[in-house]
Amino acid sequence: MANKLVSEMRLPPHLAHILAARRLTTAKDVLSLPEVELMGVLDAGIHTARAAVAHVSEIACPPYQTALALLEAFRARGDGRLATTLRGLDEALHGGIPAGKLTEVVGPSGIGKTQFCLKLALLATLPECYGGLNGRVLYIDTESKFSSRRMIEIGEKSFPQIFRQEGLAQKMAGRILVLRPTSLSEFTKSLEQMKVTLLQHDVKLLVVDSMAALMSSEIEKSATGLRQHPLRWALSFLKSIAEFSQIPVVVTNQVRSQSNDDGYRYSFEVEKKYDSNNAEGFESHLVAALGIQWAHAVTIRLVFEAHSGHRYIKVAKSPMTPAVAFPFTVESSGIILLSDEGIDVPSPEITSIRCQGENVLAQ
Amino acid sequence: MEIADLPIATSHRANLLAAGYSSLAALSAASPPRLARDLSIEVHEAEEILKVAVGANKSKGADGPSTSSVLKGAQNAWDMLSDEQSRRHINTGSADLNNILGGGIHCKEVTEIGGVPGVGKTQLGIQLAINVQIPVEYGGLGGKAVYIDTEGSFMVERVYQIAEGCISDILEYFPHCHDKAPAGQEKLKPESFLADIYYFRICSYTEQIAVINYLEKFLGEHKDVRIVIIDSVTFHFRQDFDDMALRTRVLSGLSLKLMKLSKAYNLAVVLLNQVTTKFTEGSFQLTLALGDSWSHSCTNRLILYWNGNERYGYLDKSPSLPVASAPYAVTIKGVRDAVNSNSKRVRVM
Structure with a gap:
C-alpha cells in the first residue's frame, strides 16, 4: 500500500490536482514530508495540508481486523503446520513448524541442521495421510550440502511403508526443487522470482540452508558497516513470503565464536560483569552468526547444541513455548529424539550456544 | 506570533507582507473584503486568513490575566495532581512489575518497552491488550485495545491462551462475582476479549506513518480504546531507511x-523496541535501537533483560518514579510474578 498512487485514491479533486502537480505521486512521497514542508510544496494553508495527509493516510492504512476474526480465519484455514514427527518437539511447538512464520535453526557445524532440514523437506512432500503437506518444497542450498541420496535414505528408514511402494520415492523426491545460488545477488534474484511462482506451483515449504553462508561470503568483500543491508532486505522479503503464501519458512544459521567471553549487557548491568566465574572463559562461546537484528525478526528459534555428552534441540525463542530442550542423535533415519520429555533450560539466553563435552566432528 | 509564523499558504504570506501587513495587529484591523482586494484573492480565502490570524492572536493571550486561566491551554500543578491520582493503570500481570511502574502502565503516557529477542516483549504486549479489557467491576479498565503489528509475530492462538489465563485468574480472585450477574459472566469469554482487539498488520514504514495518522480518526470513532500497542516501532525503520536524518525526523513526528x-x-x-549493540567505553553494550534522539521521545522506558535465569524488568526512565528492577515470569497463562528464584517455570508438557 506504501506505493499506492495518489491519483487512484479518489481524493477530493482540488487535493488530487495539487498533489499531482507537485509530483507527489505515491503515499510514500506525501507521508515522508513534514507538515510544514508539505505546506510549502502545496502552497496551501495548514488545513489543506492536514486534510491531504489525513486523506492519504486513511487510504494507505491497511484495514484492521479484530483478533477474533484472525482466530476464526486461522481455525477455518487449518493451521498448515508442518509436523516434524519428533513427538516431543511437535508437542512443544503445538503441532510443528508454523505456517506464515520464520523459523530459524541455528547450531555449530556438523550437529545436524542439514539433516533436520532434509527431513522437513521430505515430510512436506508426503501425502496428507502420512502427516505431510502434500506439496512441493523449495530448497535453497547455499552450501552445496543437499544430498538426495541421504534424503532418500532418511525416507526409506523412517517411512518404509511409503518408500517400498514403486515409484513413490521418485515422486516425492521430484517435488523437491533445489536451488544453488552462488552469490548474494543470485540469491536475491531468485527470491524475487519466487514470490510469484510459489503459489502457482503449490509450494508448501521454503528452506534456506544456510542464510549465514551467503552473508559471510559477502562480508569479506565489503566493509562491515554494509553487512546489514542485504540481510535486512532478505529478512523482510522472507517474512513477507511466509505471510503472503502462508507456508512455513525454515532458515538455518551458522555460529561464530564470540570475541569477548561474556554476552552483551546493558550499561546498567555493567557492575556485575566480572563476578561470574571465570572458568567459563575457557569454554567455547558460540553465538549465532547473524546478529541481534536477525534474532529479533525470527519468530521461532531452534538451537542445536552439544553439551554434557549429548546433542540437544533447544526451543530458544517461541511465542508459544517456554525454553525446553530435547536430547537427540542423528541416525540413518535422520534425527531421533532420545526422550520426548523436554528438559527445562536453565540458561535461556537465546544467543548462547554451547558446544562442548562431545566432539561432534569425531563421530 | 508574527505574520511569518502564521500557518497559511506561502504565497498568501508573501502577499500579506508585500501588501504591508507586517504585524498581527494590522491584520486583525482589516475586514475580509478589504484584505481580499489588497491581496487580490477571493473573499473566502481572506476570511480563512483572518480566522487563522485571530486564532493565533488569542492563543498568544499574554495581554493580562483573564478570569479563569492565565494562559490558555495551561493547567496548574495542583489540578494535574488530582488528575494524575484519578488516572487508571493497566495491570501488567505481574505485581512486581506493577510496583516498579507505580501501579501499571499509565494512561495518557507513552511507555517504551525494549529487550533482547525472546525475553518477552510481544508476550507483555499481548498481555496488556488482554488486561486492558478486564471489566471495571473486576478492577480493570474495561477498554479496548489497538494492536499494530509490524513484525508479524502476533500469534492468535497465544492470544487466546493468554485470554483464557486472564479469565481463570479473574474467577479465582472474585469467586463470588462468578455466581451473580449473568451479564458479567457472559462477557468473560476469550472470544469476546479477542473481539475487542483491533489488529493492524503493517508491512512498510509508510504504512506505519499512515496508520498513526489514521488513528486520530479511528480513535474518534472508537472512544473506548484504552491502549495502543506498536510491536515493534523499530522493525521497518531499521530495514528500509538509508537517510538517517529523514528517519529521525519521521520518528520524532510519530512520537x-x-x-x-x-x-x-x-x-x-506502548511502543515495543528492539535492542542493538553500541560501542562505548571500549566494549560493546546493549542499548535500545533507533538512537539517542529517539530515546527522548517516550515518557517511561522499561527494559526487559535476563538476570541469570530470570527475566527482569528495569525501569530505565520515568519522570516520577525511581529507577528500579523487578523479576517477572512468562508462563502458559501469560506474564505473571516470578515464583521463588529456584522454582522452575511452568512446563508445557
Whole structure:
C-alpha cells in the first residue's frame, strides 16, 4: 500500500490536482514530508495540508481486523503446520513448524541442521495421510550440502511403508526443487522470482540452508558497516513470503565464536560483569552468526547444541513455548529424539550456544 | 506570533507582507473584503486568513490575566495532581512489575518497552491488550485495545491462551462475582476479549506513518480504546531507511503524534523496541535501537533483560518514579510474578 498512487485514491479533486502537480505521486512521497514542508510544496494553508495527509493516510492504512476474526480465519484455514514427527518437539511447538512464520535453526557445524532440514523437506512432500503437506518444497542450498541420496535414505528408514511402494520415492523426491545460488545477488534474484511462482506451483515449504553462508561470503568483500543491508532486505522479503503464501519458512544459521567471553549487557548491568566465574572463559562461546537484528525478526528459534555428552534441540525463542530442550542423535533415519520429555533450560539466553563435552566432528 | 509564523499558504504570506501587513495587529484591523482586494484573492480565502490570524492572536493571550486561566491551554500543578491520582493503570500481570511502574502502565503516557529477542516483549504486549479489557467491576479498565503489528509475530492462538489465563485468574480472585450477574459472566469469554482487539498488520514504514495518522480518526470513532500497542516501532525503520536524518525526523513526528493521541483520548501508548549493540567505553553494550534522539521521545522506558535465569524488568526512565528492577515470569497463562528464584517455570508438557 506504501506505493499506492495518489491519483487512484479518489481524493477530493482540488487535493488530487495539487498533489499531482507537485509530483507527489505515491503515499510514500506525501507521508515522508513534514507538515510544514508539505505546506510549502502545496502552497496551501495548514488545513489543506492536514486534510491531504489525513486523506492519504486513511487510504494507505491497511484495514484492521479484530483478533477474533484472525482466530476464526486461522481455525477455518487449518493451521498448515508442518509436523516434524519428533513427538516431543511437535508437542512443544503445538503441532510443528508454523505456517506464515520464520523459523530459524541455528547450531555449530556438523550437529545436524542439514539433516533436520532434509527431513522437513521430505515430510512436506508426503501425502496428507502420512502427516505431510502434500506439496512441493523449495530448497535453497547455499552450501552445496543437499544430498538426495541421504534424503532418500532418511525416507526409506523412517517411512518404509511409503518408500517400498514403486515409484513413490521418485515422486516425492521430484517435488523437491533445489536451488544453488552462488552469490548474494543470485540469491536475491531468485527470491524475487519466487514470490510469484510459489503459489502457482503449490509450494508448501521454503528452506534456506544456510542464510549465514551467503552473508559471510559477502562480508569479506565489503566493509562491515554494509553487512546489514542485504540481510535486512532478505529478512523482510522472507517474512513477507511466509505471510503472503502462508507456508512455513525454515532458515538455518551458522555460529561464530564470540570475541569477548561474556554476552552483551546493558550499561546498567555493567557492575556485575566480572563476578561470574571465570572458568567459563575457557569454554567455547558460540553465538549465532547473524546478529541481534536477525534474532529479533525470527519468530521461532531452534538451537542445536552439544553439551554434557549429548546433542540437544533447544526451543530458544517461541511465542508459544517456554525454553525446553530435547536430547537427540542423528541416525540413518535422520534425527531421533532420545526422550520426548523436554528438559527445562536453565540458561535461556537465546544467543548462547554451547558446544562442548562431545566432539561432534569425531563421530 | 508574527505574520511569518502564521500557518497559511506561502504565497498568501508573501502577499500579506508585500501588501504591508507586517504585524498581527494590522491584520486583525482589516475586514475580509478589504484584505481580499489588497491581496487580490477571493473573499473566502481572506476570511480563512483572518480566522487563522485571530486564532493565533488569542492563543498568544499574554495581554493580562483573564478570569479563569492565565494562559490558555495551561493547567496548574495542583489540578494535574488530582488528575494524575484519578488516572487508571493497566495491570501488567505481574505485581512486581506493577510496583516498579507505580501501579501499571499509565494512561495518557507513552511507555517504551525494549529487550533482547525472546525475553518477552510481544508476550507483555499481548498481555496488556488482554488486561486492558478486564471489566471495571473486576478492577480493570474495561477498554479496548489497538494492536499494530509490524513484525508479524502476533500469534492468535497465544492470544487466546493468554485470554483464557486472564479469565481463570479473574474467577479465582472474585469467586463470588462468578455466581451473580449473568451479564458479567457472559462477557468473560476469550472470544469476546479477542473481539475487542483491533489488529493492524503493517508491512512498510509508510504504512506505519499512515496508520498513526489514521488513528486520530479511528480513535474518534472508537472512544473506548484504552491502549495502543506498536510491536515493534523499530522493525521497518531499521530495514528500509538509508537517510538517517529523514528517519529521525519521521520518528520524532510519530512520537509527537502518539503523545498527543494518548492525552486527547486518555489512553496508554506502548511502543515495543528492539535492542542493538553500541560501542562505548571500549566494549560493546546493549542499548535500545533507533538512537539517542529517539530515546527522548517516550515518557517511561522499561527494559526487559535476563538476570541469570530470570527475566527482569528495569525501569530505565520515568519522570516520577525511581529507577528500579523487578523479576517477572512468562508462563502458559501469560506474564505473571516470578515464583521463588529456584522454582522452575511452568512446563508445557
